[in-house]
Amino acid sequence: MKKFFKDNWKFLLFVLIGGLVGGYFLGLYMFDSLSPDMLKQIEEQNGNRDLVAISSMIQYGIIYGVVLAAVGIIFSKKVNLWKEFKFDKKGMIVTIIFTVIGALMLFPGDKIIFGSLSTFVRDQYYFRPTIAKIIGGFLVGGIIEEVMLRLFMMSLITLLIKMIFYKKKEMSVYIYVIANIISALLFAAGHIPSTMAMTSLTPVLIFRCFLLNGGFGLCFGYLYRKYGLGYAMLSHGFVHLIADTLMLIFI
16 A cells, blocks of 8 residues: 555645645536525525535545545556556647547537527526636546546446456457446436536437537547546646637637
8 A cells, every 4th residue: 555655646646636626616616606596505504605615625636536546546557547647749649639629519619509409508608617617627627537437437347347258368459448438428427417407408408418528538538548547637628728718718
C-alpha cells in the first residue's frame, strides 16, 4: 500500500484538487439551477447554497475522485490500460480533432439540431454560462468523470470480461471495444436523472442524451485505451471549455 501511494501520489493529488475545486463550483451551479420547489425543500432541511457546494466538493473530490481513482489504477494495470502521461504527437492530433468536433456538436450543433425539436433544449441557450458552470464543467467533466467512467468503470468492465472469458488466454482488442461501448452507454444514461430533474423526458431528449454523451464517451474511451487517461481528460475538459466559451461569445 505504501508503494502504491508513493508511485501514484501525484496523480491522486491532481484528482483530489481538481475534484474539490470543480465540485465546489459545480455545486454552486447546481444550486442556482434548482427549481423553486427543490429550493424550498432544501431550505426546510436547513440547507443553503454553501452547504450544497461543500457537499458537492467532498463528493467529487474524495468519493468520486480519489477513491475511484485509486481503485481504478489497480484495475487498469491488471488489464494493461494504465499509461503514464507523455507527449504523443499523433495522440495530441487525434485529441484536438475529437475536442473541436465535440465542442461544435455541443454549440452550436445542439442548439441548431435539437433546439429545433425541443423547447427545453432551445431554452438552455437563452442564457450565457456562468463562471461556476464553466469551471465546474471543465474540472469535473475533464477529470472526475474520466476517473469514474474510463479509469474505474471501463477498466472494471474489461477486467470482469477478462476474468470470465480470458482467464488463461491473451485478450482480444475487441474486449476493450466492448468495455468502451458499455461504459459510454453508462456515461450517457448517467445524464438522464439530471435531465429528469429539470423537465419531463421525451424520446427526443433520450435520443439526444445517448447520441451526444454516448458518442463523446466512445471518443474519450478510445483516447484512454490508445493514448492514456490524460488525453481523454484533456479532450473531455476542453470540449466543455470551448463550447462554453463559444456560448459566452455568441449568446
